[in-house]
Amino acid sequence: MRNIKIEKASTKLAGQDEIEIVERKGIGHPDSISDGIAEAVSRTLSQAYKEKAGSVLHHNTDEVQITAGESDPKFGGGQIIKPIQILLTGRAANEFTLPNGETKKVGVDYLAIEAAKNYLKENILNLDVEYGTVVECKIGQGSADLRDVFQRPEDVPSSNDTSFGVGFYPFTETENLVLKTEELLNNKDFKKSHPQVGEDIKVMGLREKDKITLTIASAFVSRYVDDVDCYLNMKHELEDIVKDLAAKETDMEVTTLLNTADDETKKDESGYYLTVTGTSAEMGDDGSVGRGNRSNGLITPNRPMSMEATSGKNPINHVGKIYNLLSNEITKEVYQDVEGVQNIDMVILSQIGKPIDQPRTATAHIQTKDGYTIDEVEDDVTRIIDKWLENITDIKDFMLEGKLRTF
Numbered sequence: 001m002r003n004i005k006i007e008k009a010s011t012k013l014a015g016q017d018e019i020e021i022v023e024r025k026g027i028g029h030p031d032s033i034s035d036g037i038a039e040a041v042s043r044t045l046s047q048a049y050k051e052k053a054g055s056v057l058h059h060n061t062d063e064v065q066i067t068a069g070e071s072d073p074k075f076g077g078g079q080i081i082k083p084i085q086i087l088l089t090g091r092a093a094n095e096f097t098l099p100n101g102e103t104k105k106v107g108v109d110y111l112a113i114e115a116a117k118n119y120l121k122e123n124i125l126n127l128d129v130e131y132g133t134v135v136e137c138k139i140g141q142g143s144a145d146l147r148d149v150f151q152r153p154e155d156v157p158s159s160n161d162t163s164f165g166v167g168f169y170p171f172t173e174t175e176n177l178v179l180k181t182e183e184l185l186n187n188k189d190f191k192k193s194h195p196q197v198g199e200d201i202k203v204m205g206l207r208e209k210d211k212i213t214l215t216i217a218s219a220f221v222s223r224y225v226d227d228v229d230c231y232l233n234m235k236h237e238l239e240d241i242v243k244d245l246a247a248k249e250t251d252m253e254v255t256t257l258l259n260t261a262d263d264e265t266k267k268d269e270s271g272y273y274l275t276v277t278g279t280s281a282e283m284g285d286d287g288s289v290g291r292g293n294r295s296n297g298l299i300t301p302n303r304p305m306s307m308e309a310t311s312g313k314n315p316i317n318h319v320g321k322i323y324n325l326l327s328n329e330i331t332k333e334v335y336q337d338v339e340g341v342q343n344i345d346m347v348i349l350s351q352i353g354k355p356i357d358q359p360r361t362a363t364a365h366i367q368t369k370d371g372y373t374i375d376e377v378e379d380d381v382t383r384i385i386d387k388w389l390e391n392i393t394d395i396k397d398f399m400l401e402g403k404l405r406t407f
Helices: 029-053 107-121 144-151 173-185 189-191 228-249 320-339 374-390 396-401
Strands: 003-008 019-025 058-069 070-074 075-082 084-092 095-097 104-106 133-135 164-169 199-209 211-221 253-258 341-349 363-368
Touching: 003 374, 019 173, 029 058, 029 095, 029 107, 029 396, 058 211, 084 107, 107 133, 164 320, 173 199, 173 211, 173 228, 211 228, 228 253, 320 341, 320 363, 320 374, 320 396, 341 374, 363 374
Parallel strands: 003 363, 084 133, 211 253
Antiparallel strands: 019 199, 058 084, 070 075, 095 104, 164 341, 199 211, 341 363
């Protein structure tokens, strides 16, 4: 019998606070780049382990540090002066033993560096990875006790930590708008028609009662911006594009402010958010894994959150990853499939060394629709939670196939 508990939520419905703050750091923000690289390295190592050893070996690559470079953006051009420094650390198995006793090596450093560079090439479109970055790998072996927990022969892995994951659903209008704004501006098709817009886009949403203010910081790519007029025209076009999106997503009044630090009295590059590559990592902003978006893609101080970094942790037994992703999937399915549920948040807590499908507690907090009680939805919610825990190892496959976001 699993430790599943269903409770009536004691707080007001999400989105009913007078003040709501929601943030998303776009894929080109240095913190998000760190998250993306960490997850790409984990996925690459996992696939290599499966091919070579037949199963995913112990690793955690959730320690990526970006130290900003130096650049000189100019209208119509610019150059990188000092490359971005990217340090890959963490722990990963670099060898394994075959049934006949033969030891085989795994080229962890090579695989990790290649994964990092491939991720950058795919996602930071104007970054010359070979010229504009220096990627260094310092990934070491894991501790013996954690490798032992990882390698125990049970069908269901044992938790490598005592930690918890958090999820909630549905998103509020503000949360949806913030997420969709960044996703629109960083859509690959959008970039084709708007190459001036870099990937370093941060969206901060503030709802005050029924009025939303979106403050957006969007790096522009200098080679595609000829002068101040070109910059300002694109800036105003982006504001209009976001206003059109907002009109589709909410009936609330929405104010859009973009690159508010610009000094429009200046006629040279110094007054504007210009970059050579599309990310501020080129000239002043550092980045670290876990310092940005939570596993649902947002930073939500009005909601329950885990401070655990999700990206880069192994998908086999690291509950800091698995339970956050699992909570997101459970809450989404409960909301969509259980009639009477208006809002759900939940927390899943592990104990180190215990099977990951047997958490210390999996507790859901439910707000029901008018006319429904907790008793009426409890059985269905419990069934969904139990089903996901029963099939918890599916998370590994979802992660290796890239089906779940981690930031």
